[in-house]
Amino acid sequence: MPDILPVPIADGLICPDAGGIALLASRERASGRLCFPARPEDDTGYDRIVLPRTGRLWSWTIQRFRPKSPPYAGPEAFEPYAVGYVELDGALIVEGRLVDVAFDDLAIGMAMRIVPLPFEMMDGALRTSFGFAPDKGGEA
Amino acid sequence: MSEDVFIVGAGIHPFGRTPGLSGLQQGVFAVRQALERAGLAWRDIQFAFGGSDAAGNADTMVSELGLTGIPFINVANGCATGGSAMFGAYSTIKSGEFDIGLAVGFDKHPRGSFSPLPGDWGLPDWYGETGLMLTTQFFAMKIQRYMSLHGITPHTLGAVAEKAFSNGVLADHAWRREAVDIDTILHSQMVSDPLTKFMFCSPGEGAVALLLASGRKARELGLPAVRLRAAAVRTRPQGSFEVFSPALDLERGGSPTSVASKAAYEMAGVGPEDIDIAQLQDTEAGAEIMHMAENGFCADGEQTAWIAEGRTRIDGSLPVNTDGGCLACGEPIGASGLRQVYENYVQLIGQAGARQAPGKLRLGYSHVYGAPGVSAVAIVER
Numbered sequence: 128m129p130d131i132l133p134v135p136i137a138d139g140l141i142c143p144d145a146g147g148i149a150l151l152a153s154r155e156r157a158s159g160r161l162c163f164p165a166r167p168e169d170d171t172g173y174d175r176i177v178l179p180r181t182g183r184l185w186s187w188t189i190q191r192f193r194p195k196s197p198p199y200a201g202p203e204a205f206e207p208y209a210v211g212y213v214e215l216d217g218a219l220i221v222e223g224r225l226v227d228v229a230f231d232d233l234a235i236g237m238a239m240r241i242v243p244l245p246f247e248m249m250d251g252a253l254r255t256s257f258g259f260a261p262d263k264g265g266e267a
Numbered sequence: 268m269s270e271d272v273f274i275v276g277a278g279i280h281p282f283g284r285t286p287g288l289s290g291l292q293q294g295v296f297a298v299r300q301a302l303e304r305a306g307l308a309w310r311d312i313q314f315a316f317g318g319s320d321a322a323g324n325a326d327t328m329v330s331e332l333g334l335t336g337i338p339f340i341n342v343a344n345g346c347a348t349g350g351s352a353m354f355g356a357y358s359t360i361k362s363g364e365f366d367i368g369l370a371v372g373f374d375k376h377p378r379g380s381f382s383p384l385p386g387d388w389g390l391p392d393w394y395g396e397t398g399l400m401l402t403t404q405f406f407a408m409k410i411q412r413y414m415s416l417h418g419i420t421p422h423t424l425g426a427v428a429e430k431a432f433s434n435g436v437l438a439d440h441a442w443r444r445e446a447v448d449i450d451t452i453l454h455s456q457m458v459s460d461p462l463t464k465f466m467f468c469s470p471g472e473g474a475v476a477l478l479l480a481s482g483r484k485a486r487e488l489g490l491p492a493v494r495l496r497a498a499a500v501r502t503r504p505q506g507s508f509e510v511f512s513p514a515l516d517l518e519r520g521g522s523p524t525s526v527a528s529k530a531a532y533e534m535a536g537v538g539p540e541d542i543d544i545a546q547l548q549d550t551e552a553g554a555e556i557m558h559m560a561e562n563g564f565c566a567d568g569e570q571t572a573w574i575a576e577g578r579t580r581i582d583g584s585l586p587v588n589t590d591g592g593c594l595a596c597g598e599p600i601g602a603s604g605l606r607q608v609y610e611n612y613v614q615l616i617g618q619a620g621a622r623q624a625p626g627k628l629r630l631g632y633s634h635v636y637g638a639p640g641v642s643a644v645a646i647v648e649r
Contacts, residue, residue: 137393152514163514164391185515186415188407189460190398195382198395210404212515220515222399230460235415246397256397 132243136254139165141243142177148243148257150178150221161219179216181240181262187211187225187233200248213239213259227260238262271482272360273492274647276305277609280373282473282596283442290322290599293474294373295331297602301369301476305490309333312478314364316355317371318342319601325352325371346637348372349475349604350500353645356479357498366484373474374599381470388511388639402550402638403467405510407459410553414461417568419556421461425449426574427552428466428594434581435595437622440606442471442597466552471597475605477612491616493631493647497534501527503640510638523642524548524561524634531644532563535630539563542646543628544614545585546607548636549592559587562634562644586624589614604635608645615649 132148135141141148153166153173166173193205209225211233224244225233244258278300280293288296294317302309309332317325318341326339344351349372356370381402385395394400413419429449435441452465485492503509506520532538539562547562549555556570564585565573573579579587590596590610593603611631613619629649636642 136396137391140391140393160516161514164394186408186412187460188404188411189457190401190404191457191459194398194401195379197382198385198392198400199398200396201398208398210399210408212408214517217517219517222513224397224399235412244397248396256393 132255133245133253134255136246136256139168141255141257144177144180147180147241148255149180149241150257152176152178152219163219163221178218178221181238182213182215184233184235184237184239185212185214185220186235189230196249202247202249209233211259224258225260226258269361270363272357272495273480273482273485274477274495274608274612275367275480275485275488275490275492276301276307276478277612278302278304278476279440279606279609280474281440282471282599282602282606285472290319290373290375290472290474291328293375293472294319294325294371294476295328297373297474297476298328298332298369298371301478305478305488307478310335311367312369313337313367314356314359315339315369315371316342316352317369318344318348318352319372319374320345320348322373322375322601325373328371345639345641346600347500347604347635347641347643348601350635350643350645353477353605353608354498354500354643356477357495360479360481367478367480369476369478370605371474371476372601372605374601375472376470376599383511390511390513394513399513400511402510403459403462406551406554407462409508410551410557411461413553413557419568419571421453422449423556423571423574424461424466424552425453427549427555428452430580431549431588431591431594434589434622435591437620438590438595439620440473441591441595443591443595462551462553468550468593468598471599473597473599473602473606475602475609477605477608491618493612493615493649495645496537496630496648497531497644497646499527499530499534500641500643501530507640509640522561523640524558524636527642527644528562528634531646535646537630537646542585542630542632544589544611544624545587545632545634546589546592546610547587547634549588549594550598550636552594554636555588555592558634558636562632581622581624589619589622589624600637604633604643607633607635608647611647615647
């Protein structure tokens with residue numbers, strides 16, 4: 128993993144954590160309910176929290192055609208990519224791209240961890256988004 | 268005391284693509300057909316509810332239909348636009364305010380998948396920019412998990428799509444009117460695993476008009492009529508799984524469909540075992556399977572046997588999507604939910620032609636679902 132990541136694709140989305148990244152979320156003070164993406168920092172009804180970095184694959188699919196732009200901001204050249212929901216331990220089920228895994232190996236319940244995802248915008252600029260990769264240490 | 272509400276007439280502009288006609292014009296076509304079939308004139312109509320998602324303001328139809336001065340209320344409620352228009356008309360007659368009125372829905376969408384913008388849905392730009400904001404992904408992931416939990420295989424998805432196209436052949440308002448065999452469906456281009464091209468419906472065009480009347484008015488007219496026993500529109504409960512959700516609660520809950528369904532059964536005083544024919548939202552083949560359970564017709568996982576045994580075919584014990592549903596008719600958002608009610612109406616009065624379900628049909632059930640988590644259910648009785 129490079130020491131310096133490109134600029135995050137959005138403010139308030141990710142934070143550096145233990146040599147990698149983690150996702151920011153909010154906890155509603157009144158109900159304790161978690162929400163992602165995080166609420167604006169000045170929203171006094173919520174506290175900022177950092178989501179767990181590992182979990183289990185909850186569902187998945189493969190995006191086989193290039194999404195329409197807008198809103199899609201990736202390059203014109205298109206390769207199919209995997210998308211899934213990962214149940215982050217004891218927190219929330221979060222949607223993201225699935226990386227570093229062959230499509231045929233995807234299976235509900237497999238251990239996953241969050242990783243930084245360098246994302247190329249249409250104008251060639253590189254941004255840091257997030258994805259989930261198989262968590263080899265967590266297979267047991 | 269509240270009034271009974273009847274559907275006393277219906278009209279439809281064929282679904283599909285009609286390059287020469289705007290969505291509004293297709294709406295006018297459907298209204299005129301409904302009036303003509305009922306032997307009524309526009310001046311007989313006391314009020315209207317109508318709408319489209321992407322094809323203009325329904326109330327401008329008065330320019331073509333006649334300036335009779337009636338209240339014409341525009342409905343813009345996304346995928347539930349048609350269901351909400353009917354709910355408005357139903358409630359208006361039930362209240363006793365008017366005796367006869369119109370619910371109309373129409374639409375005309377460009378080719379290809381919908382292209383929503385994050386800001387319109389209260390979502391941050393990155394969600395769309397990174398390629399996560401697609402309805403097709405949501406439908407694929409919902410059925411993927413459902414199949415894993417309940418042992419449903421792609422073969423059952425294929426059988427649902429095959430049934431839709433074979434029913435569409437028999438429906439003169441359907442868009443896709445050619446049968447497609449299950450092998451072709453299963454081996455067609457994969458769009459979003461596990462769903463292939465033939466398992467998805469497409470945005471399209473079309474229009475439906477329904478004439479609703481009070482019991483007194485229906486008796487006076489003496490037309491073939493069905494009683495609207497229930498019309499319920501409900502939004503999502505906590506813990507449901509909806510399109511465009513960056514995250515879901517760990518604690519899983521019900522769905523807008525299960526809530527609307529329960530409300531409709533209660534309003535009608537009947538249960539799923541009483542229903543003779545059903546039109547269920549089939550945005551893709553998996554949706555029909557999941558909605559069979561969410562609407563109470565079977566338990567999770569029983570769909571495999573139901574579909575293998577042909578129970579949901581036109582000649583089965585519970586015919587489902589007898590005109591081919593969204594898979595064969597396409598999905599003009601504003602018209603789609605009313606098409607389902609139209610189909611139940613013509614089936615119950617015995618005028619469904621080549622696709623007529625056999626036997627005495629007493630209760631018809633229709634269910635539309637859409638973003639961002641809204642369902643409308645109607646139950647009609649002959």
